[in-house]
Every structure is written in structure tokens, then in C-alpha cells.
Amino acid sequence: MPMLSKDRLRGTLDVLILKTLTWGPRHGYAVARWLEETTGDTLTIEEGSLYPSLYRMEQRGWIESEWGTSELGRQAKFYKLTAAGRKQLRVETAEWQAFVDVVSRVLLPG
Amino acid sequence: MPMLSKDRLRGTLDVLILKTLTWGPRHGYAVARWLEETTGDTLTIEEGSLYPSLYRMEQRGWIESEWGTSELGRQAKFYKLTAAGRKQLRVETAEWQAFVDVVSRVLLPG
DNA sequence: CCCCGTACCTTGACAGTCTAGGCATCGACT
DNA sequence: AGTCGATGCCTAGACTGTCAAGGTACGGGG
Numbered sequence: 001m002p003m004l005s006k007d008r009l010r011g012t013l014d015v016l017i018l019k020t021l022t023w024g025p026r027h028g029y030a031v032a033r034w035l036e037e038t039t040g041d042t043l044t045i046e047e048g049s050l051y052p053s054l055y056r057m058e059q060r061g062w063i064e065s066e067w068g069t070s071e072l073g074r075q076a077k078f079y080k081l082t083a084a085g086r087k088q089l090r091v092e093t094a095e096w097q098a099f100v101d102v103v104s105r106v107l108l109p110g
Numbered sequence: 111m112p113m114l115s116k117d118r119l120r121g122t123l124d125v126l127i128l129k130t131l132t133w134g135p136r137h138g139y140a141v142a143r144w145l146e147e148t149t150g151d152t153l154t155i156e157e158g159s160l161y162p163s164l165y166r167m168e169q170r171g172w173i174e175s176e177w178g179t180s181e182l183g184r185q186a187k188f189y190k191l192t193a194a195g196r197k198q199l200r201v202e203t204a205e206w207q208a209f210v211d212v213v214s215r216v217l218l219p220g
Numbered sequence: 221c222c223c224c225g226t227a228c229c230t231t232g233a234c235a236g237t238c239t240a241g242g243c244a245t246c247g248a249c250t
Numbered sequence: 251a252g253t254c255g256a257t258g259c260c261t262a263g264a265c266t267g268t269c270a271a272g273g274t275a276c277g278g279g280g
Contacts, residue, residue, distance in 0.1 A: 004205055004208065004209055006237075006238065006266095007120070007121060007235075007236085007237055007238075007265095007266070007267085008121055008205070008209055008237095009236090010117070010120050010121060010235090010236060010237060010266095010267090011117060011118055011120060011122065011214055011236085013218065013236085013261095015226095016213065016216055016217070019216055019217050020216075027258075027259090028258075029258050029259080029261075030275065036218070038215070038216055039215070040211045040212075042208065042209075042212045043212060043213075044239075046238060046239080047258095047259080048237075048238060048239070048241095048260090048261085048262095049238070049259080050236050051259070052236075052237085052260095052261090053236085055260095056236090060149065064262060069221075070257080070258075072246080072247095072256090072257065072258095073245095073246080074244095074245070074246080074257060074258055075244090075245085075258075075259085076257090076258060076259085077244080077258085077259075093119070093217050093218075095114055096213070096217060097218075098152065099114055099118055099152075099221085100210050100214070102149045102150075102152045102153060102256085103122055103126065103153075104210070105148070105149070105207070106126055106129055106130075106145070106148055106149065107125065107126070107203050108203075108207075109115050109205060113251070116235095116268075116269065117234095117235075117236085117268055117269075118268095119267090119268070120236090120266090120267060120268060121267085123267085123268085137227075137228090137249050138227075138228070139226065139228080140227095151253080155270060156268075156273080157227090157228080157229080158229090158230085158231090158268075158269055158270070158272095159267075159268055159269070161228065161229055161230085162229090162230090162267075162268090163267085163268095165229090166267090166270085167273085177225080180227075182225090182226065182227095182277085183277085184226060184227060184275095184277080185227075185228085185275090186226085186227060186228085187227085187228075
């Protein structure tokens with residue numbers, strides 16, 4: 001399978017995280033693990049991208065955080081979607097879809 | 111239809127240009143016009159992104175340029191794909207496909 | 221004469237990703 | 251006891267490519 005170049009995630013990391021949180025509150029580390037598992041390690045979520053993204057989205061009011069205890073008994077910051085975050089998810093998903101359709105029309109045969 | 115956020119093109123502009131050139135040599139301005147027409151103005155190719163991209167790809171040996179005369183009788187720089195460019199197009203198209211599949215699997219219902 | 225379209229290019233700001241670190245805790249293994 | 255890896259959070263700095271906004275030049279039409 002093709003190796004994905006660096007920076008490919010640009011512009012889609014946020015929406016992926018938002019989507020992950022629709023399954024319920026999760027802490028950052030778990031979000032990254034879940035995304036990597038779900039994509040069969042095709043995507044790797046670097047921590048240097050993950051935590052800034054979570055911070056940005058909390059500033060923007062898309063997610064909220066609360067300290068709690070992880071499944072393994074560690075301190076962990078749990079994030080959950082806000083109403084604004086859910087709306088943002090819808091918007092960005094639609095954008096993603098539209099963008100992919102257009103690019104695919106150019107790139108793919110048919 | 112959803113307005114596409116800025117910077118969405120990041121990482122895909124190059125491959126879109128390469129694909130455009132498979133229909134034959136074109137000058138930069140024509141590449142941009144063709145992409146915008148083909149996508150029904152969903153994508154707008156900024157000249158500040160277009161020309162640097164063409165420059166980069168020529169440096170990397172993916173395209174070659176030659177000055178000529180446009181359909182309207184103006185001086186214009188015509189670009190054509192090299193063998194390396196054709197290979198690069200295949201690689202990046204496959205990457206794009208893989209990336210879209212993975213992200214869609216996460217984002218879309220089903 | 222002036223403006224718009226064509227055609228190319230450059231500069232600077234900016235955002236988001238990456239690499240590469242650091243910190244702390246815990247369990248497992250030596 | 252000591253070490254190591256995994257868990258869990260964070261930061262600093264480099265980098266890359268996009269954007270906005272400019273500039274140059276030429277030609278045709280009003």
C-alpha cells in the first residue's frame with residue numbers, strides 16, 4: 001500500500017478528531033490510538049500535531065475538556081464535543097466530501 | 111454547495127497540475143483556467159500558488175517548459191510532463207486514493 | 221486614452237504539520 | 251533496586267505551501 005507523504009493530514013486532522021469524539025468523550029492519547037487503529041496504521045497522528053489541534057479546537061469552542069482518569073488509572077484530559085463542534089463537524093464533512101468529489105473527477109479515469 | 115476553505119488545496123495542487131498536463135502541453139495560465147472550468151469554479155487556483163508550484167515541479171524534473179505563443183498570440187511558457195512527472199503522477203494519484211479511502215472510512219456513515 | 225483580459229512573476233504573512241525534545245507515572249522485567 | 255517501555259500531556263523551532271496583494275508587459279476595444 002502506498003506510503004502517505006508527510007503533511008497529508010493538513011486540513012483534515014481537526015475533522016477526524018471531531019468525528020472520533022462523536023463516539024463519546026475520549027482523551028487525546030486515546031483519540032490518536034483510535035484513529036491509527038481504525039485506519040490500519042495508514043494514518044499516524046503525531047503528538048506535535050494532536051495536542052495543538054485539541055488546544056485550537058477548545059479555544060474555538062468546538063470541544064470541551066475535563067481532567068479524569070483513564071482506563072489504566074492515569075490522569076488524562078477528556079474531550080467532548082460541544083454543539084458548535086457538532087455543527088463544525090457537519091460543515092467540514094460536507095466540505096471534505098465536495099472537495100474529494102471535485103478532485104476525484106479531475107484525477108480519476110471516467 | 112459548500113464553500114471550500116482556504117488552504118484545502120494543500121498537497122493536491124501539484125498532482126492536479128500534473129494531471130492537467132496529461133492532455134498535452136499547456137501554459138500556466140491555461141492550466142489554471144482549465145482546472146477552474148472543469149471543477150465548475152469550485153476550485154480557484156491562485157496565481158501565487160500556481161507559479162511557485164510550476165517552478166518547484168520543474169526543478170524536480172517532473173515537468174519541462176518552453177516558451178511559445180498562446181492561442182491568443184501572447185508569449186507564454188508551455189509545460190509538458192517528463193517521464194519522471196508521469197511516474198510522480200501515478201504515485202501521487204495512488205496516495206490520494208488511499209488517503210481519501212481511509213479518511214472517508216472514518217468520516218462517512220457506513 | 222484608458223481599461224480590461226491575458227500571461228508571468230515576486231514578496232510577505234500565515235497556519236498547521238513535523239521533528240525532537242521534556243516531564244511524570246506505572247508495571248514488568250532483569 | 252534499577253531499567254525500560256508504555257501511557258499521557260506538553261512545547262519549541264523548523265519547514266512548507268498556500269494566500270493576498272502587489273508588479274510587469276502587451277494587446278484590443280470602447
